[in-house]
Amino acid sequence: MSDMSPDHGNTTAHDYTATEMMTVTASRALTNGTTCFVGIGLPSEAANLARLTHAPDTVLIYESGTLQTRPDVLPLSIGDGELCDTALSTVSVPEMFRYWLQGGRVDVGFLGTAQIDRYANLNTTLIGDYREPKVRLPGGGGAPEIATNSREVFVMIKHSPRAFVEEVDFITSLGFGRDGRARDDLHPETARHIGRGPTLVITDLCLMRPDPDTHELVVTSIHPGVTREQIVDATGWPVRFVESPEATPEPSEHEVSTLRELKARTERHHSGHHEEKSA
């Protein structure tokens, strides 16, 4: 498990949003030198913040085939030219999934999701019944195998009762299954290749980790200014807390300003036409 305690800048930020708190906390979870398979959106923001602050040698991999990429702005899509231009190498998508992910080269799979449940199962497929969905979501993409073939998985998602449900409508990507036991008793050959699954869930209110025995997600750290009641209200099952939850450290000025600069650069980059040569 990653170390949450190192010095991330001397001055505590005075003013930051709950989302910034979430992103900074998530970035701190990545230790320097980690090989991270990055999902688009919030995980991409946090992983790049880590690279720009305490973890400059973090290796970022995106499923479009960009290996060890160092984008200057956050990609809007998983296959933006920026990712290829700043990568060590760009491989085909079959190679990415077969050699690099399934081949066991990924330390951390960093995922977002639409829904997560008590046993950290992820749903990005749909709300409602499969044949007559209430809301059709984009689907699995890389996540089902990122969730199982990475050594461990971090999940980033904003806390709300719609997102944190007792049981997901559809398991797109495995956490620990509907009974919390899906990673137990696997064929030894599968067990040798399959990762530990979600080890950390980062929200805008708290950190959650699976209970070592039952694999139920429990609150292990509470963000500054957040009450237990807020977390209980925003969680769709009777959520439990460890005996003495930690207080999540506040972000530093340096982290918040680095994140804001990154987002401002990104906003400028994506707001105009970019007809110039991309190579």
Add this chain to the structure above:
Amino acid sequence: MAEFLSLHEAIARHVHDGDTVALEGFTHLIPFAAGHEIIRQKRQNLTLIRMTPDLLYDQMIGMGCASKLIFSWGGNPGVGSLHRLRDAVEKHYPAPLEILEHSHAAMACAWEAGAAGLPLAVLRGYLGSDLPRVNQDIRHIDCPFTGERLAAIPANRPDVTVIHAQKADRAGNVLIEGIIGVQKEAVLAARRSVVTVEEVVDSLEAHPNACVLPAWAISAIAVAPGGAAPSYTHGYYGRRNDFYKQWDAIARDRDTFRQWMEDNVMTVEEGVSA
């Protein structure tokens, strides 16, 4: 052997009603010009395959070209839903759309298996996922050496694959650079293939390990400058991320969508549409 054709002729000759068609491109090099030509030629009842159906498949589905979609992630990257895809799945408009969904890892393997002439792809995938419960094409086999249970899905073998690439030489050899996705596999897995290119050059000047498709592995080449826009062509032009954001509002409403397609696709010459 690759034949140089106009885009109109290439689509007319190689894409037929009822075909299984793949217009591949992993965010990069999406063959918009060719897809728009398919829409203008009013192809119907297509089975569309693509890992990441985005705006182009949203347009083809919304215009009634497709009856089935095989995919692994259907969204507008970084923006949200594909509203025409959702309308077809949720409300059966403009026609019901059968969907068969996979994960990226499985689809990538299915392309490789198709290119390799194998009947199936094998992967350590779908563990604990509900996807095998809703997709009959996701099955399992036991490894004959270790006994491990592995996921198996059929190889992708489309009637025709359509891709966009940077350039062809005068003999019809094609160079693909940047995020190469599954384009090589998708062409080699298909019975026929159409490649649109930014330009034709005297020499590809490709380094020894470059992604090059030989002329004898391609059916037709059509020159379509800007043919990947609003996605991008590495080395030529960037992705119009602003348009991807605007598409959300255009596609959300049936009439707005229809009008946009009339103005920007149906009534324009090949190769110059948005």
